Amino acid sequence: MLVLTSWLLIPAFFAAGVVLYGYWRGRNRLWVLLPLLFLYLGAAWAGYDGRKWEERERIIEELSAGYVEAEGRVSSFEEKNGSLQIVIKENRVWKQDTYYFVSGLMVSVKPFNPQIIGDSKVKGLRLGQLIKVKGEVQPFSSARNPGEFDSKEYYQGLGIDGKFSGKELEILDSREDPLLDGIRQAREWGRSLLYKYTSKEDAGVLTAAVLGDTSGLPEDIKSLYQKNGISHLLAISGMHMSFLGLAFYRILRKAGLGLGGAGLAGAVLVVLYGILTGSGPSVVRAVIMMSVAFLAAYLGRTYDLLSSTSLALLLIGLKSPMLLMNGGVQLSFGAVYAIGWAGPILENWLGKKKILSSAISTGVAVQLVTMPITLYHFYQIPFYGVFLNLLLIPLMDWVVCSGIGVIFLGSFSPLLGIGAAGTGHYILAFYEWICKSMEGLPGYCLTFGRPESGRLAAYGLILFAGMSCLNVWKGYEAKRSGENKEEKKKGISYGLKVLFLAGMYCFCILLLKPGPVNGLEAVFLDVGQGDGILLRAGRSVVLVDGGSSSKKSLGKYSLEPCLKSMGVPVIQYAFISHGDQDHLSGVAYLLESSEDIKIENLMLPHHGREDEAIKRLEELARRRGTKVKYVAGGDGVQVEGLRITCLYPGKEDRPETTNEESEVLKMDYGNCRMLFTGDMEERGEGQLLERTGEKRMLAEVNVLKVAHHGSKYSSGEAFLDAIKPRWAVVSYGIGNSYGHPHQEVLDRLEERGTEVFKTGEGGAIKMWTDGERIRFESFVD
Incomplete structure (x- = not known):
């Protein structure tokens, strides 16, 4: 009953609206009630499927500890990143003497067996064969930070339970599925011809467009197309x-x-x-x-889209x-519903016989309906996407024809194959040129972040109301035209209607623009073994550290997506506590490789100016036009009610190690006061406590970011006695080789009544305050 009164509330209201609309239109009651029936039948089926997945997850967890054997049928396979990736279905898995049934496994096998792999091509493996693999099973990882890709949810949608690291592989039954494997070989043949007769860049795009294989798609082209919609x-x-x-x-x-x-x-x-x-x-x-x-x-019936x-x-x-x-599924269906529902309304209003009326109405309809879906899953709106689609979609048929021509004609003659590639090459070159030309335009790609549910609901209601008004408007115009033929000449011109649609498009974008943060929001990111704290107040953003020693691509897969999901295109201040990689690697990525996130001011530790990592960071910042400032005790910044002050070390201090160079930052927002300590150790804590002014400021702290990931050489007795924090956050990686957080530190905090939040257990830790109240929650929970 709880489920029916929570997440089903919005679709239930929607279905009830459909029922009322059906009664208003005088529909048969049986058909009118079908939406509600299907809603709750779907909810029951989803609940049943969810319970099945809970059992499947439990089985994978049981299998994840230890060596196992699995037998299954090959569903698909490909070579990727130097290994063979195989999806096997209908698996029987043995762990010791226990037998399990697992529906789907993603097996990764290094190329070790000449029978399976030779000369960089898969030889012995075929679809439908029964194989045995030996190795280790692991569950897919869930997102642990806002904006991160959720592997577990994605693969569950595809019916794959877990990933399998294969050490040995044996073909038990070499009989393949002749139809499926024949189609696979045809696909490989087509792929080889595309790469043979076209350039590597063109082949990657043509292979994706014609054969659905995106593995060879150049990363820069993929990013360019995504940003332009x-x-x-x-x-x-x-x-x-x-x-x-x-x-x-x-x-x-x-x-x-x-x-x-x-x-x-x-x-x-x-x-x-x-x-x-x-x-x-x-x-x-x-x-x-x-x-x-x-x-x-065939039946002689009208096709209804x-x-x-x-x-x-x-x-x-x-x-x-x-x-x-899945975001791709929602976009796919959203686009078709837009074409079938909103498109005809706009086209009728514009006038079916007007030039480009169909293309304009379809393009605007698809953009309006899919915009919130795009923003929810990908956090950005390509402002000029609607105009590019009007221009580029008609050309895509010729690209597909060109790719098919390369495969078909190239099978007979190399010359014909190369000739067929010409059309696709020039169109793709035009695509690339026009997309790059858009980059310099204002509002080229708007980073709004994931909209909250209330904003999405308001957008849906306003869009529905707008379409209903246009429908009524068209009916009124038709009625006036029927009463007096001369009225046709007095109606709104086609050009003004197109301008009205452009205004409607811009208005809908403004509806999805995020508002300023109410109060202060702090997110202690789960960066693995490292630190990263994001502070947001109003429209200002401050980043304190951002690095990891356990996540090699932290910036690309965690930090940048998190910032985008929160609608953060600009970081006003980025503080780096000291020069260790587990505090700066993600920030280095933002400065070097991120085109969507800008850092205005980079605040570096005064005593780390000779560290090679800090020098490199300064060089990257200056290339991007980011201002660089070295920070010591007494320095600080203030943005929108948020003040950050560096307490230690001062310019006169002489740190002996990189960890001792760590900036100790105190954050004040109303009565909420946080302390960020980097990798500060007990020697630095003692020096800080000897200073009367700083000690008095420490006594105000109620939220502590525990130093050095919970190392026993930090957060000493005297230091914790001086602070007596009400809450503490420990940032560390699960299973790290250092044993962080050490039990001694956790015991010290518990003795002082401090409530401790751990990124290794709860993922990113979110804190919100209005300057008086403070609220914590963990992302995973």
């Missing part, structure tokens, strides 16, 4: 299916084949092409919808309810 052009979707399926269907019809035969052949073609391109969710949706279209033609889309959504949801939470 055209990355969907590389995904196999309804555009590809309709282009191939309908073309094949029309050819067969003109050849004299009947509706049934041509439709069946077209359906078979799109199914085979769907398998060829990997059978992703958007591909499955397109296959279902095309099959329904062929069936409608929204009905076929809903059928595809129902079937995919039945197979895997968790897949519906």
Whole structure:
């Protein structure tokens, strides 16, 4: 009952709205009540699926400790990053004398066996074969920070339970699935021809657009397309299916084949092409919808876009309810619903016979409907995406034709294959040029972060109301035109209507723009073995450290996504406590490689100016135009009610180690006072306590970021007695080789009644205060 009164509340209101709308339109009561019926049946099915996954997770946890053997059928495989990655399904797994059934495993095997891998090509392995692997099973990791990719949720949607590090591999039954493996070999053949007759960059894009293989897509091109809102052009979707399926269907019809035969052949073609391109969710949706279209033609019935889309959504949801939470799936269905619902409303309002009316209405409709989905999952809005799509989408058919031509013609003649690549090459060069040209325009890519649920609900209501008003407006115009033909000349011009749509688009973007933070928000990031604290007050952002020794790509996969998810394009101040990598590696990435996050002021430790790591950081900052300042005791900054003061070490101090160079920063926001201590050790604590003014300031502290990840050589008795913190946060990596946090430190804090939060247990620790009240929560919980 709790579930039905929490997360089902919003969809229940939506379904109730559909019921009331149905009554208002005079629909049959049976059909009107169907939305509510399907809502709660879907909720029951999702709950059942969730309970099954809880059991599957428990099994993976039991298997994760120790060496195991697994037997399963090969579902897919590819070479990636020097290893062979195999998905095996219907697995029997043995651990000692216990047998388990595991539905799906992602197996990674290093290339060690010439029978399996030779000359960098997979030789002996085929789809459908029964194999045995020996090694270790691990669960997929969940997101532990805001904005991080959730591997566990993603692979659960695909029906894969865990990852398997394979040490040995043996083929038990060499009989393959002839259809599936034949399609795989055809795909590999097509891929080899694309790379043979086109440049490496073009081949990566063409392989993604024609064969659904994104493994060779250049990272810079992928990022460029994403920021400009055209990355969907590389995904196999309804555009590809309709282009191939309908073309094949029309050819067969003109050849004299009947509706049934041509439709069946077209359906078979799109199914085979769907398998060829990997059978992703958007591909499955397109296959279902095309099959329904062929069936409608055969039966002589009208094809309804929204009905076929809903059928595809129902079937995919039945197979895997968790897949519906995938951002790509939501964007795919959102775009189609936009085309079927909002698109016709805008086109009727603009005028169907007006030039570019269909393209403009479809582009704006898709952008308006998918914008909150894009922002929720990817945190950025490509402002000019709607205009680029109007220009570039029509050209994508020619890119697909070019790729297919390279494969087909290149099979007969190298010269023909190279010739067929020309069209695609010049169009892709045009894509790249125009996308790079957009980078210099204002508002090119807006980082708004993940919108809260209330803002999303308000956006949905306003969008629905806006579309309803346009519908009524069109009806009113039609009525006036029917009463007096001369009224047609007095209506709003087409140009003004297009400008109105542009204004509506900008207004919807403003609706999703985040407001300032109310109070102070502090996020102690789970960076593994390291430190990273993000402070937000109003529209100002301060970063204290940001590095890790256990997460090698912290900046790319944790720090930057977290900042984007919170709508942070600019960091006003970034403090680096000292020159160890576990405090600065992520900040170095932001300065060197991040195009979306800017640091205005870099605050470095005064006594670390000779450290090589600090020198490199200063050089990176100056290249980016970031101001650099060296901080010592007594220095400080203030932004929007938040004051940060450096207490130690002063310029006169002489630290003996890098850890002793650590800036000790005190943060004041109303009556909330935090202390950030870097990797400060007991010697520095003692020197700080000898100073009367600083000791008095320490007594005000109520939140302590425990020094040196909870090392027993820090947070001494005298230091904790001087502070007596009410709360403390320890940042460390699970299973680190140092044994952090040491039990002695935890015991000292417990003796003083301090409530301790640990990033190793709860993931990122969030704290909020209005200057009086203080509230903590952990991201994982």
